Amino acid sequence: xxxxxxxxxxxxxxxxxxxxxxxxxxxxxxxxxxxxxxxxxxxxxxxxxxxxxxxxxxxxxxxxxxxxxxxxxxxxxxxxxxxxxxxxxxxxxxxxxxxxxxxxxxxxxxxxxxxxxxxxxxxxxxxxxxxxxxxxxxxxxxxxxxxxxxxxxxxxxxxxxxxxxxxxxxxxxxxxxxxxxxxxxxxxxxxxxxxxxxxxxxxxxxxxxxxxxxxxxxxxxxxxxxxxxxxxxxxxxxxxxxxxxxxxxxxxxxxxxxxxxxxxxxxxxxxxxxxxxxxxxxxxxxxxxxxxxxxxxxxxxxxxxxxxxxxxxxxxxxxxxxxxxxxxxxxxxxxxxxxxxxxxxxxxxxxxxxxxxxxxxxxxxxxxxxxxxxxxxxxxxxxxxxxxxxxxxxxxxxxxxxxxxxxxxxxxx
Numbered sequence: 001x002x003x004x005x006x007x008x009x010x011x012x013x014x015x016x017x018x019x020x021x022x023x024x025x026x027x028x029x030x031x032x033x034x035x036x037x038x039x040x041x042x043x044x045x046x047x048x049x050x051x052x053x054x055x056x057x058x059x060x061x062x063x064x065x066x067x068x069x070x071x072x073x074x075x076x077x078x079x080x081x082x083x084x085x086x087x088x089x090x091x092x093x094x095x096x097x098x099x100x101x102x103x104x105x106x107x108x109x110x111x112x113x114x115x116x117x118x119x120x121x122x123x124x125x126x127x128x129x130x131x132x133x134x135x136x137x138x139x140x141x142x143x144x145x146x147x148x149x150x151x152x153x154x155x156x157x158x159x160x161x162x163x164x165x166x167x168x169x170x171x172x173x174x175x176x177x178x179x180x181x182x183x184x185x186x187x188x189x190x191x192x193x194x195x196x197x198x199x200x201x202x203x204x205x206x207x208x209x210x211x212x213x214x215x216x217x218x219x220x221x222x223x224x225x226x227x228x229x230x231x232x233x234x235x236x237x238x239x240x241x242x243x244x245x246x247x248x249x250x251x252x253x254x255x256x257x258x259x260x261x262x263x264x265x266x267x268x269x270x271x272x273x274x275x276x277x278x279x280x281x282x283x284x285x286x287x288x289x290x291x292x293x294x295x296x297x298x299x300x301x302x303x304x305x306x307x308x309x310x311x312x313x314x315x316x317x318x319x320x321x322x323x324x325x326x327x328x329x330x331x332x333x334x335x336x337x338x339x340x341x342x343x344x345x346x347x348x349x350x351x352x353x354x355x356x357x358x359x360x361x362x363x364x365x366x367x368x369x370x371x372x373x374x375x376x377x378x379x380x381x382x383x384x385x386x387x388x389x390x391x392x393x394x395x396x397x398x399x400x401x402x403x404x405x406x407x408x409x410x411x412x413x
Contacts (some may be wrong), residue, residue, distance in 0.1 A: 006056060012277060013272070017035060017271045020035065021271070028138060029366075030040050030134065030364050030365075031271070031336065031389065032364045033259075033365055035137050035271050035275055035278070036275075036337075038275050039278015040281060040357075042278070045283075057272060057275065061269070061277070061341075062273075063269045063272075064269035064271070064272050064276075065338055066229045066240065067225075067262060067269050068240075068266060068273075069161075069244040070225045070243040071247065071263070072158055072244060072247060073246060073247015074250060074397075076155060077248070077255075085159060087152070088156060088311070089107075090154065090314070091149070091156065091307070092153065092157070094311070095125070095153055095156065095311075096125060098303040101125055102123065102296065102303060104118065105120070107121075107349075107352075112351070113349070115343075115348055117345040118167065119352065122164055122335075122336075123336040123339050123360075124296060124332070125157070126332065127153070127154060127332060127412075128334055129329045129336055131331040131368070132150065132154065132371075135331070135368045135372075136150070136328060139371065139372060141324065144319045145321055146312050146322070149308070149311050149312045149315050149317060149325050150325050153308070153311060153329065161240075161244065161335065162241050163188065164339075165241050166186070166241060168339060168343075169342060172346035172348055173345050184402045186235055197249065202249065202251045203252065204251050204252040205250065205255070207342040208226070210253065210254045211383075214261055214320075215256060221246075221258045221261075225246045228246050229246075238276040240338065242383060273341075274334075274337060277337050277341050277344070278357065278365060279352045280344050285350070285351065285353075286358050288351070293358035294362065296355075297366065301363065304329045304330045305326035305327060305374060306326065307329060309322040309323060311325065320375050320379070323374050323378050324375045326374060327371045327375065328371040330370040330371070331368065333363075337356065339356075
């Protein structure tokens with residue numbers, strides 16, 4: 001009976017996610033907010049609370065995070081990461097300063113303490129690579145001159161995750177300074193070792209993993225990723241970081257083949273992850289944090305636009321391209337939820353999950369709109385202000401009294 005209920009509940013979840021994804025595709029926006037809303041509906045305080053399948057969903061959600069980071073690592077080679085870090089690190093520093101500090105400040109102002117401040121800083125800092133990539137494709141901007149600037153900022157954020165996630169993991173686990181330092185040292189050493197090995201022996205590793213049979217390739221890559229993720233988690237580093245490093249180590253045809261095979265699995269388990277996060281958020285807890293979420297969303301939307309504008313200007317992009325770059329970076333999504341999920345699971349601050357949910361819901365909807373309309377809106381405002389200046393400049397100059405004019409003429413003659 002228990003297994004039958006589990007199958008019914010999990011089947012209903014998957015079917016609902018499929019229908020929601022189809023609806024989002026028709027409306028041409030990210031399905032992430034719909035997945036989060038589905039989680040709210042199925043969780044405690046929702047319309048149809050789950051029972052038997054919650055533990056199974058939790059396992060699927062963990063696999064979803066691992067696959068998200070693996071696929072992210074497959075997008076880049078070690079050489080890409082190193083070259084991007086050298087060329088664009090100033091933009092990464094500006095991005096961190098402008099977008100992480102508002103989240104940290106908000107947590108401290110709300111009285112949540114330093115650990116929650118570090119977590120909320122990550123939530124507001126990291127843009128959604130998945131949403132942004134989809135929006136750029138939908139708008140036909142993949143070949144634009146500003147797109148490499150956008151991607152370089154996203155790459156730097158992804159690389160920073162390899163350092164940030166172990167810090168958060170240690171903090172939410174309640175580790176002391178010494179234990180946290182050891183965890184960070186292990187993570188940095190692992191990241192450095194993987195990058196070094198990938199740079200020197202990437203082809204050898206890829207050749208070892210490679211297979212002409214899609215089934216064998218899928219099993220080897222998936223098994224290796226979950227194994228490394230488990231070892232990383234055992235070392236208190238973060239399963240997500242382990243998966244990310246496996247993705248970086250693979251390159252060439254292996255990475256392309258694995259990406260193609262794993263994309264459907266990634267989409268499935270990532271959707272389950274968003275549902276799981278919503279399950280742990282009581283819908284009644286969102287209204288009290290809605291105003292802080294709105295304020296934080298407004299502030300960090302502006303700071304992301306400013307970040308993109310500055311980075312594009314530094315790269316010599318035209319003014320229109322600068323505004324397009326800024327507007328494209330606004331969306332937050334999967335990684336903001338991953339970061340908040342660590343704190344929610346550890347029970348750091350009860351209001352952090354609802355705030356993160358409301359914040360992501362706002363910006364994952366607003367992000368595609370800012371990407372599409374920031375540049376035209378600025379152009380329209382500039383045109384309007386230009387017309388006002390022109391009308392002011394062309395306005396007739398008041399004439400002086402006739403007597404004064406004759407007197408000046410007499411003096412001139």
